[in-house]
Amino acid sequence: MQLKLFYAIGLASLLILLNSCYYDKFNEIHPLDGYKNPCDSTADSTYTHSIRYIMSYNCTSCHNSSTASGNITLDSYEAVVEQTKNGNLMGCVQHENGYTAMPLGAKIPDCQIEKLQQWVNANYPK
Ligand code: HEC
Numbered sequence: 001m002q003l004k005l006f007y008a009i010g011l012a013s014l015l016i017l018l019n020s021c022y023y024d025k026f027n028e029i030h031p032l033d034g035y036k037n038p039c040d041s042t043a044d045s046t047y048t049h050s051i052r053y054i055m056s057y058n059c060t061s062c063h064n065s066s067t068a069s070g071n072i073t074l075d076s077y078e079a080v081v082e083q084t085k086n087g088n089l090m091g092c093v094q095h096e097n098g099y100t101a102m103p104l105g106a107k108i109p110d111c112q113i114e115k116l117q118q119w120v121n122a123n124y125p126k
Contacts, residue, residue, distance in 0.1 A: 038050055038054045038057060039109060039112060041111075044125070045119040046119070046125045047119070047124070050115050051080060052077075052080075054108070055074045055075065055080060058108050059102065059103060060074055060075045062104070063075070077126060084116070089102075090116065090120065094113060
């Protein structure tokens with residue numbers, strides 16, 4: 001009986017601990033103000049609410065003004081619109097033939113690709 005209680009308390013505190021670690025780390029990695037989960041389906045697919053977070057989460061470490069891999073920056077609205085309008089960005093994140101798969105060696109989650117597609121369809125809302 002006492003052992004069971006011990007396990008229950010142990011499990012509960014482990015869960016709480018894991019949960020808080022997850023959020024701590026999340027904010028540490030994404031120090032942007034008001035960071036939102038890019039896959040939050042309640043967030044609008046606007047640059048301000050979604051797209052810039054998807055970029056900073058996956059892309060801007062290599063595509064910023066001091067490190068512009070492939071001569072491409074993705075840390076401003078104008079730059080992301082430009083790379084999306086010319087078809088490169090969606091081709092790269094969807095790993096289409098003829099495009100360099102991005103981010104290098106990985107694929108972003110489908111829900112983020114969907115957010116990007118919604119943004120394109122809505123004509124790049126700020
Ligand atoms: C680890 C570094 C790194 C990350 C992260 C990264 N890129 Fe790149 N990206 C590169 C490099 C290097 C090139 C140049 C590749 C080349 O010229 O073959 C490039 C090229 C590109 C190009 C031009 C493609 C082409 O065919 O020339 C686009 C568009 C692009 N990246 C978009 C993105 C997007 C969108 C993300 C995030 C989803 C991303 N990148 C994440 C390193 C990165």
